Amino acid sequence: MNELVFIGLGLNDEKGITINGLEETKSATNVFVELYTSLMPDFSLQRFEALCCRKIQVVSRQMLEEENGKVILEAAKKGKAVFLVPGDPFIATTHITLRIDAQKQGIKTRMVHGASIMSAIISLSGLHNYKFGKTVTVPFSENFSETPYNVISQNKTLGLHTLCLLDLKINENRFLTISEAIKMLLEVEQKRQKGMVTPDEVAVGLARAGSGNPTLKADFVKELVDYDFGAPPFSLIFPGDLHFMEVEALIAFADAPASLRRLAK
Amino acid sequence: MNELVFIGLGLNDEKGITINGLEETKSATNVFVELYTSLMPDFSLQRFEALCCRKIQVVSRQMLEEENGKVILEAAKKGKAVFLVPGDPFIATTHITLRIDAQKQGIKTRMVHGASIMSAIISLSGLHNYKFGKTVTVPFSENFSETPYNVISQNKTLGLHTLCLLDLKINENRFLTISEAIKMLLEVEQKRQKGMVTPDEVAVGLARAGSGNPTLKADFVKELVDYDFGAPPFSLIFPGDLHFMEVEALIAFADAPASLRRLAK
Numbered sequence: 001m002n003e004l005v006f007i008g009l010g011l012n013d014e015k016g017i018t019i020n021g022l023e024e025t026k027s028a029t030n031v032f033v034e035l036y037t038s039l040m041p042d043f044s045l046q047r048f049e050a051l052c053c054r055k056i057q058v059v060s061r062q063m064l065e066e067e068n069g070k071v072i073l074e075a076a077k078k079g080k081a082v083f084l085v086p087g088d089p090f091i092a093t094t095h096i097t098l099r100i101d102a103q104k105q106g107i108k109t110r111m112v113h114g115a116s117i118m119s120a121i122i123s124l125s126g127l128h129n130y131k132f133g134k135t136v137t138v139p140f141s142e143n144f145s146e147t148p149y150n151v152i153s154q155n156k157t158l159g160l161h162t163l164c165l166l167d168l169k170i171n172e173n174r175f176l177t178i179s180e181a182i183k184m185l186l187e188v189e190q191k192r193q194k195g196m197v198t199p200d201e202v203a204v205g206l207a208r209a210g211s212g213n214p215t216l217k218a219d220f221v222k223e224l225v226d227y228d229f230g231a232p233p234f235s236l237i238f239p240g241d242l243h244f245m246e247v248e249a250l251i252a253f254a255d256a257p258a259s260l261r262r263l264a265k
Numbered sequence: 266m267n268e269l270v271f272i273g274l275g276l277n278d279e280k281g282i283t284i285n286g287l288e289e290t291k292s293a294t295n296v297f298v299e300l301y302t303s304l305m306p307d308f309s310l311q312r313f314e315a316l317c318c319r320k321i322q323v324v325s326r327q328m329l330e331e332e333n334g335k336v337i338l339e340a341a342k343k344g345k346a347v348f349l350v351p352g353d354p355f356i357a358t359t360h361i362t363l364r365i366d367a368q369k370q371g372i373k374t375r376m377v378h379g380a381s382i383m384s385a386i387i388s389l390s391g392l393h394n395y396k397f398g399k400t401v402t403v404p405f406s407e408n409f410s411e412t413p414y415n416v417i418s419q420n421k422t423l424g425l426h427t428l429c430l431l432d433l434k435i436n437e438n439r440f441l442t443i444s445e446a447i448k449m450l451l452e453v454e455q456k457r458q459k460g461m462v463t464p465d466e467v468a469v470g471l472a473r474a475g476s477g478n479p480t481l482k483a484d485f486v487k488e489l490v491d492y493d494f495g496a497p498p499f500s501l502i503f504p505g506d507l508h509f510m511e512v513e514a515l516i517a518f519a520d521a522p523a524s525l526r527r528l529a530k
Contacts, residue, residue, distance in 0.1 A: 008380065010283055010378070010380070011378055013285070014284075015283060015284035015285040015288070016283055016284075016285060016378075017283060017284060018275055018280060018281055018282060018283055018284075018379075018380065019279075019280035019281075019282060019283075019284065019287065019316070020278070020280040020281060022284065023280070051284070087384075088380060088384040088385065088387075088388050089388055090387070090388035090389075090391065090394075091384050091387065091388060091394050092394075093393050093394065093395075096391050096510065096514055097510070099391070099514075099517070099518070100391075100510075100513055100514060100517045103517045103518070104517070110477075111388060111389070113275070113276055113281075113380035113384065113385045113388060113475055114283075114380055115273065115275070115283065115353060115378035115379055115380050115381070116380070116381065116383075116384035118381075118383070118384055118394070119352075119353040119356050119378065119381035119383055119384055120353065120378045122355070122356065123273075123353050123354055123355035123356060123376060123378060124355075124376070126355065126361050126364070126365075128358050129355075129356050129357075129358065129383070129400065130358075130399065130400050130401065130402070131399070132399065132400070133398055133399055134395065134396070134397065134398050134423075134425055135394065135395050135397070136395065137395070154423065158399075158419065160399055210378055212375075245361065245362070245365075248365055249361055249364075249365060252364070252365045252368045252369070253364070253368070
């Protein structure tokens with residue numbers, strides 16, 4: 001069978017994959033993995049290879065972007081190729097091009113889903129899934145942009161929460177911290193004065209979502225900016241209107257100050 | 266160890282769980298499962314029990330809502346209790362209350378994430394994750410509401426996609442179909458005349474996301490309303506502005522008509 005199966009590795013470590021994903025990996029002709037679109041803090045390729053009882057080829061961003069994943073497509077023309085991707089395979093939009101190219105070359109594609117950082121963050125926070133608006137990535141300062149501030153403002157105006165993913169460069173071991181992201185947003189607030197990301201607004205910081213030791217802290221921005229979240233990866237939520245059950249969840253799970261109760265709607 | 270571990274079953278069948286989730290289930294003192302918040306079309310409790318090498322107690326909506334999950338909390342006070350939930354544990358907001366109650370009673374809680382229908386639908390569609398606005402559930406006609414139409418309108422005005430989950434009553438084997446959902450939205454359009462859900466707008470229908478045989482079809486609403494999607498569960502996406510790469514993905518994966526290319530922005 002000539003096909004290309006995209007499989008989500010899920011979160012954190014080599015056991016974040018599903019049983020279905022593991023079985024598909026074992027039965028493939030060739031197996032490839034990329035580990036640059038998301039950080040899986042406790043993932044060991046060696047342990048994963050032991051779990052699958054086989055060798056796996058690591059592909060770089062360069063191999064995928066400059067060479068259009070040629071090596072993967074060639075393998076899929078000769079048998080069943082599996083491409084392992086952190087999280088759920090197409091939540092990072094990077095690999096959609098590879099899937100379109102495969103289909104255009106007559107290669108059948110399928111996917112086996114994995115747990116995604118998106119739903120993990122929402123699950124951990126205790127905030128209501130259907131109250132999240134558009135998601136945004138906060139870039140490093142050298143790529144400064146007002147977009148994150150604008151997305152938060154737009155969502156907040158509609159009463160919606162904003163999930164902010166914080167930029168990372170895994171190859172360089174660089175991770176935008178929660179404190180850096182907040183400072184960048186406060187800087188835009190200084191200019192725009194819309195009252196959207198002020199020191200007195202509430203935010204929720206998360207580190208290592210999906211791992212065995214996530215850190216979750218809800219507090220006023222002025223406090224959160226100095227909080228020690230430990231090791232990456234990081235993310236940040238700016239809540240819109242808070243239902244009283246959401247406030248109770250933030251107090252129970254994210255160590256939010258009890259004074260948050262007066263914000264419940 | 267006294268604790269309550271919420272574990273996501275992931276999607277479709279008993280092998281949608283992660284290796285971590287399966288190991289945690291095997292080592293628990295007591296294991297509970299609910300199967301009413303999402304449909305897992307190919308899930309067999311018997312096969313899952315064989316996979317875990319143990320008996321699992323099914324809990325009903327009534328046991329959780331009317332009796333506040335007392336049986337689970339009592340088990341968690343005596344050892345390690347595992348509560349298995351379809352998808353990612355807190356994407357359906359139902360179980361947040363149980364987690365808060367557990368914490369209030371001094372029971373430590375943790376979670377092991379699973380693949381969620383939310384990221385599965387987005388991954389399958391090839392649409393860009395960061396362009397989705399607020400999500401909405403379309404109810405059965407006896408609970409008719411204009412909210413879904415309003416959410417689609419709001420998102421579309423901002424250029425954003427809307428993910429519509431379609432209501433289901435698993436105990437009664439009732440599933441709102443894509444056709445029924447579209448007709449309900451067209452009815453609101455008739456009244457409101459905002460041009461948001463017309464027969465000439467594009468939508469994407471999905472059936473059995475996360476299974477081995479998902480059906481995906483993008484087309485104009487007037488065509489989609491008669492399309493046969495086969496067995497449930499169903500969902501529906503109303504796209505906002507479409508990037509040309511998103512249009513190519515819909516043509517490649519969702520059998521969209523080539524005329525969609527003129528809509529790309």
